Amino acid sequence: MSGKTAIVMENIKKVYKMGETELHALKGISLTIKNGEMVAIMGSSGSGKSTMLNIMGCLDKPTGGTYYLDDEDVSQLDKDQLAAIRSKRIGFIFQGFNLLGNVSVLANTQLPMIYAGVGKTEMINKAREALDWVGLSEYINHNPGQMSGGQQQRVAISRALVNNPSLILADEPTGALDSKTSIEIIAVIQKLNIEKGITVVIVTHDKDIALYCRRLINIKDGKLIGDTPVLDQRNAAKDLAALAQERGFGS
Ligand SMILES: Nc1ncnc2c1ncn2[C@@H]1O[C@H](COP(=O)(O)OP(=O)(O)OP(=O)(O)O)[C@@H](O)[C@H]1O
Ligand SMILES: [Mg+2]
Structure with missing residues (x-):
């Protein structure tokens, strides 16, 4: 891993203009996220979470402030430059999975590599590897439409990781799932x-x-109001094992 800092936001602002009215979605956010961190962003609906994530992911540009991704100022780059950065370095996971419903799981996972211009054989091998990694190697020829929400989100995760990104951004990845699947x-x-x-x-x-x-x-109303370590980070694999045992004893 490089010694670079993953994310530095300095006084990031985002104003949406709709006709005469201006909506100040982000009102000066400053924060640093180091390589290898795992960070949650919380805040009520409309507080600016997705706006912030979209800027982090180079899907959108700030109207003010500076955004450094891996120590590089990307706030002034144009659309094509941002797209190139996204396809090489960033993986996205969304609440609604955002998969193509009527093509295979394998084809869905290959998508980011098509944009990145990877050759066909390498593309298939890498997609299989990513699907294997999320535990879906038996489903490569299924269509997402035939799969459960949890399985579809795994496909989305395999698609997010297939280009070996250094950063994964997830907007409500469990918002559409029940608590165990979450x-x-x-x-x-x-x-x-x-x-x-x-x-x-x-x-x-x-x-x-x-x-x-x-x-x-x-965050609240476009401002950062809290930034705290999680003192007792939960281990999901452990929690799942405990759940399985509980249910095993129960039945
Ligand atoms: N493309 C847009 N054009 C105009 N206003 C927008 C746009 N996107 C978001 N907004 C506004 O900016 C504010 C922040 O929106 P954002 O989507 O970032 O909130 P959020 O915290 O992700 O909310 P939620 O929890 O409901 O997803 C809201 O007032 C929203 O209406
Ligand atoms: Mg949102």
Whole structure:
């Protein structure tokens, strides 16, 4: 892993203009996230979480302030430059999975590599490897439409990790899942962080999910109002094992 700092935001502002009205979604956010951290962002609806994540992921540009990704100022880059950075260095996971429903799981996982211009054989091998890693090697020819929510989110995770990103950004990754499936998904994300050393930032409404991270950032009305370590980070694999045992004894 490089000695670079994953994320530095300095006084980041975002103003949405809609006709005459201006909406100040981010009002000067400053924060640093080091390589290998696993961070949760919480805050009520409309507080600016997704706006912040989209800027972190180079999906959108700030209207003020400076954003350094891996020590490089990316706040002035144009659309194509941002797209190139995204496809090489960043993986995204969304609440609604954002998969193509009527093509295979393998094809879904290959998508980011098409944008990155990877050759066909390498693309298939890497997609299989990523699907294997999330435990879906038996499902490569299924269509996401035939799979459970938890399985679909695993496909999305395999797609996010297939280009070996240094940063994974997840916007409410468990928002559409029941509580046990949520822990299964957070277990895969924790594994990404621990085994692959990937920096992870997760937006969540769920305090229980935030406790699987090592640091908790709170935002309110576009401002950072809290930034605290999670003193007793939960281990999702352990919690799943405990759940399985409980259910085993129960039946
Ligand atoms: N493209 C846009 N155009 C105009 N206003 C926007 C746009 N995107 C977001 N906003 C506004 O910016 C503010 C912050 O939105 P954002 O989506 O970042 O909130 P959030 O914290 O992710 O909320 P939620 O928990 O509901 O997802 C809100 O007031 C929202 O209405
Ligand atoms: Mg949001």
